[in-house]
Amino acid sequence: MTTHLDRLLFAQGGQCFFCLKPLPKAEASVEHLVASANGGTNDDGNCVACCKALNHLLGSKSIKEKMQIVLNQRGNFQCPSSACAQPAPPPSPAPAATAPKAALQSTNGNPSAIDLVLADLKKRGASRPRKVATLTSTIKALLKQHQKPNTDAEIVSLIAELQKRGKVIVTDTKVSYRLG
Template structure:
């Protein structure tokens, strides 16, 4: 009996995913056609590789150019989207104003703020190791988590155009937090998502890597 196609690919690849080079269990593996079948790709082994089902679904029937662009966007550090940490959606209560959006307290009020039973304020100059850029505020991180949860829930119905994505984010944040997001903070949010490799915007078209 001949060896199944997927088993042959796994054997040739040493049991590793073709893209991220991490161990790939047989139960989680699937066949990715480099040139999608919908675009005329064949089932020949020169056009097929083994990868996880999550990545297979992400690449879908994209053109070979789009797939190469996704790989190049990882800058040599390809992290499988299946292993990305799941960011929980924040609570539905309105977001607390960030430091950049909160006006300074009047003179004489600083003492009362220090005595309030709230978590200690970050010490200036202290270093932390968040997944986001150090310049991203807590409010902005919550917004990114909210947007990620919504985009993952949408699946294949995610916005594919930059203009549609921005209007979707504006409506989502206004609806879930009762606070509109400014154009400047919306731009920072998209820049941070692109920095993390969660999405790519090219010529107004959006590609996701969630």
């Protein structure tokens, strides 16, 4: 025998009417859009299958209040139940147009190379390297010490990034700092 709930669930493709998550029958209940208390009928046209928790929340609110609840979710409706609250799988990351420079990238919570360099330069106070050549070898040693990529190309791109961020000003062979 097919129940009202079975019929509604089938018509909805086995999904909750509101959150569109797969809805096991044990978690499902019949929601009367116009509540029975407000004169709503049992017809399929007035009924949807949805998560029990949401049905409970909507209760016998007016259809206006219900619409407001749905609209307030701004298109990303989550039913207030554990069955429906499972996070959607994270979207697969869009392929980056260009591979980020390893030296500028912070990976798994480690400080990025540029953060290491900035921290080191701040620590040095007045004894910061005054020449590009010294700065280059200082950064190289620091990155090596932290087992970061430390090729000449990495260091050139690091110094370029420092300049772009306004932390370092290079004039000919001389370096000055705006570390704040």
